[in-house]
Amino acid sequence: MTARRNQLHYLVTVAEEGQITSAARKLHLAQPALSQAIAQLESELGLELLERHPRGVTLTPAGAAFLVKARAALDAETDAAQTAQSLARAARGTLAVGFVGPPPALCMPDLFGAFSNRYPEAQITYKDLSFPQGSTAAWVADVDVAVCHEPRAEEGICMHAVRVERRAVVLSRQHPLADQRELDATQLLGETFVSYHPHVQVGWAGFHCLNDHRGGPPAHLTDDHALTSLQMLGIMTAARAVTVIPEADAKLALQVVPDVISVPIRDAAPARVSLVWRAENHNPLVEGLLEVAHEHCGGADGV
Amino acid sequence: MEFRRGHLLYFVTVAEEGQITRAAKKLHLAQPALSQAIAQLESDLGLALLDRHARGVSLTPAGAVFLQKARTAVEAWTDALATAQSLARARQGRIEFGFVGSPPGLDSPGPLEAFAAVHPHIDLRYRELPFPTEPTSAWLAGVDLAGCSLPPADPEVWTYDLRSEDRIVLVPTRHSLAGRETLTVEEILDETFIGLHPLVAPSWAGFWSLDDHRGGPPAKVTSDQAAKPQEVLAALAVRDAITTVPATVARIVMSFPTGVLAIPLLGASPVQIVLAGRIDRRSALVDALLAFADTGIRLAPAAAGA
Numbered sequence: 001m002t003a004r005r006n007q008l009h010y011l012v013t014v015a016e017e018g019q020i021t022s023a024a025r026k027l028h029l030a031q032p033a034l035s036q037a038i039a040q041l042e043s044e045l046g047l048e049l050l051e052r053h054p055r056g057v058t059l060t061p062a063g064a065a066f067l068v069k070a071r072a073a074l075d076a077e078t079d080a081a082q083t084a085q086s087l088a089r090a091a092r093g094t095l096a097v098g099f100v101g102p103p104p105a106l107c108m109p110d111l112f113g114a115f116s117n118r119y120p121e122a123q124i125t126y127k128d129l130s131f132p133q134g135s136t137a138a139w140v141a142d143v144d145v146a147v148c149h150e151p152r153a154e155e156g157i158c159m160h161a162v163r164v165e166r167r168a169v170v171l172s173r174q175h176p177l178a179d180q181r182e183l184d185a186t187q188l189l190g191e192t193f194v195s196y197h198p199h200v201q202v203g204w205a206g207f208h209c210l211n212d213h214r215g216g217p218p219a220h221l222t223d224d225h226a227l228t229s230l231q232m233l234g235i236m237t238a239a240r241a242v243t244v245i246p247e248a249d250a251k252l253a254l255q256v257v258p259d260v261i262s263v264p265i266r267d268a269a270p271a272r273v274s275l276v277w278r279a280e281n282h283n284p285l286v287e288g289l290l291e292v293a294h295e296h297c298g299g300a301d302g303v
Numbered sequence: 304m305e306f307r308r309g310h311l312l313y314f315v316t317v318a319e320e321g322q323i324t325r326a327a328k329k330l331h332l333a334q335p336a337l338s339q340a341i342a343q344l345e346s347d348l349g350l351a352l353l354d355r356h357a358r359g360v361s362l363t364p365a366g367a368v369f370l371q372k373a374r375t376a377v378e379a380w381t382d383a384l385a386t387a388q389s390l391a392r393a394r395q396g397r398i399e400f401g402f403v404g405s406p407p408g409l410d411s412p413g414p415l416e417a418f419a420a421v422h423p424h425i426d427l428r429y430r431e432l433p434f435p436t437e438p439t440s441a442w443l444a445g446v447d448l449a450g451c452s453l454p455p456a457d458p459e460v461w462t463y464d465l466r467s468e469d470r471i472v473l474v475p476t477r478h479s480l481a482g483r484e485t486l487t488v489e490e491i492l493d494e495t496f497i498g499l500h501p502l503v504a505p506s507w508a509g510f511w512s513l514d515d516h517r518g519g520p521p522a523k524v525t526s527d528q529a530a531k532p533q534e535v536l537a538a539l540a541v542r543d544a545i546t547t548v549p550a551t552v553a554r555i556v557m558s559f560p561t562g563v564l565a566i567p568l569l570g571a572s573p574v575q576i577v578l579a580g581r582i583d584r585r586s587a588l589v590d591a592l593l594a595f596a597d598t599g600i601r602l603a604p605a606a607a608g609a
Contacts, residue, residue, distance in 0.1 A: 004308070005305060005306075008383070045387040045388075045390075045391060046387075046391035046394070046395070047387060047390050047391050047394060048394075062390040062393070062394065065386065065390060065583070066383070066386055066387050066390060069379070069382055069383035069386045069387075070383050072379045072382070072383070073376070073379040073380045073382070073383040075379075076372070076375045076376040076378075076379035076380075077306065077311070077376045077379070077380070079372055079375070079376070080306070080311065080369070080372035080373050080375070080376045081305070081306065083368065083369060083372045084348040084350055084369050084372075085348070087348075087350050087365040087368060087369060088348055088349040088350040088365075090365075091349070091350060091351070091365060092349070282365075282368055
């Protein structure tokens with residue numbers, strides 16, 4: 001019995017995609033190589049895992065039973081690796097900061113400046129995160145702390161708001177609403193919004209589309225399926241649709257994309273730009289950053 | 304990042320053994336190869352996991368944190384592979400039938416022959432299991448079901464009552480109790496009992512030294528740390544100590560020249576004999592065997608006494 005991590009990862013991907021072809025694309029493998037790897041796994045285990053149909057593959061009952069365990073094994077190994085990396089960063093005095101949108105040193109210069117003064121030996125590495133997909137815990141597992149508006153709340157996930165501010169709509173300078181100083185959420189609900197990838201957390205995508213004010217998704221969405229903030233910026237340059245982001249982020253975005261303008265939304269529920277980390281973290285610098293945040297930004301909720 | 308093959312298991316084994324030498328023996332690896340693999344793991348992770356001392360190794364604080372995760376990952380891998388093996392057996396029409404002490408074929412040949420007649424395509428293979436360790440689901444990971452005295456309860460394990468049996472006292476032939484026709488619980492509570500391995504589930508171990516009647520462990524146990532029925536017999540042969548067993552086990556022991564006598568025990572609560580297995584190993588084949596048990600052709604009740 002010699003199943004390898006790769007083989008299990010292939011199986012999980014094929015099961016999720018329901019097709020060898022699209023799984024191969026996702027794994028950056030040639031389709032015959034992937035088919036062969038799965039066949040090899042089946043032969044090593046003495047099990048048929050997949051049923052082949054003209055339009056794709058489905059799991060056999062044995063394949064479904066095994067997949068649950070295979071996924072658990074992969075997740076446990078990933079968790080071990082991420083824990084080791086976090087411990088290694090702590091040992092080196094490095095703090096890995098993930099972010100979505102503008103880099104933290106730009107959007108929160110005070111906080112990170114004060115942190116560097118307090119911990120001159122500490123190294124900060126920044127990591128651009130895609131929008132949260134799946135569990136928040138898995139999403140932040142590669143970094144010690146993330147800076148972003150609030151992802152889905154979960155057990156084991158801690159958040160501390162460092163900025164509570166208005167949301168602003170980002171729209172083309174040619175847009176009829178572009179000359180307003182402020183807008184009401186209701187004026188925007190019928191607009192065409194930039195669409196998010198279907199795997200992005202529902203609450204996260206809804207934050208950018210004002211779903212919380214509409215009570216559901218917009219009637220008109222683009223086909224963009226955005227996964228990263230850089231992709232969002234790219235879409236904004238085409239000026240086909242609007243999106244809603246924290247006001248301070250919008251101001252920074254305008255410097256990069258000159259053809260758009262941002263207008264604050266008077267009555268939208270505010271954005272809570274937060275530090276997000278796992279309760280089970282092993283890096284004392286996370287505690288350090290939080291302390292600085294408490295002293296520096298106080299209770300951001302009072303803003 | 305990815306771990307190199309075997310590295311997580313190597314680290315967990317070294318951490319648990321507290322010595323590279325003993326861990327290497329357990330892993331069937333040369334000691335230098337294991338030392339090198341651990342050093343490689345530490346270098347891959349950029350993390351010191353072990354402190355090396357003259358007499359062994361100990362975990363660094365970071366190593367202790369990592370051990371929890373590494374152990375979980377190793378267990379999840381082991382579980383995935385054992386599940387695949389169980390599914391493959393189901394496909395091939397094979398049942399891995401575990402037992403403790405008395406082989407099911409000796410214990411109840413008639414019903415198993417009848418089962419084989421009804422299901423000639425199902426291949427039963429018997430695996431002797433050590434005494435249960437906890438959790439019971441981990442103890443049963445390698446088999447599809449097992450026949451044994453009731454193991455500690457576990458939400459991931461089903462059990463099926465077969466019968467209850469009397470507990471019988473096993474006594475070495477040169478023991479002062481050897482001449483007795485019967486014994487009562489009160490007469491033997493203060494005897495020295497054969498000591499079982501510390502990893503054996505405490506409730507299981509205690510049952511055989513009558514802790515349920517005494518309200519606690521015996522005052523004296525031998526230093527044997529027996530983990531299997533054969534080790535208990537080996538210990539009885541050389542110790543001035545006793546133990547109790549289910550009646551069917553006593554009957555089998557008495558049919559071999561072991562230097563051990565079986566004496567009926569009066570007043571002890573009976574032993575519950577069950578079939579048990581993991582819920583996630585419950586294949587159609589296991590169900591066939593249980594349905595068979597449901598028809599009323601129970602595995603043969605043991606004759607009272609030996």
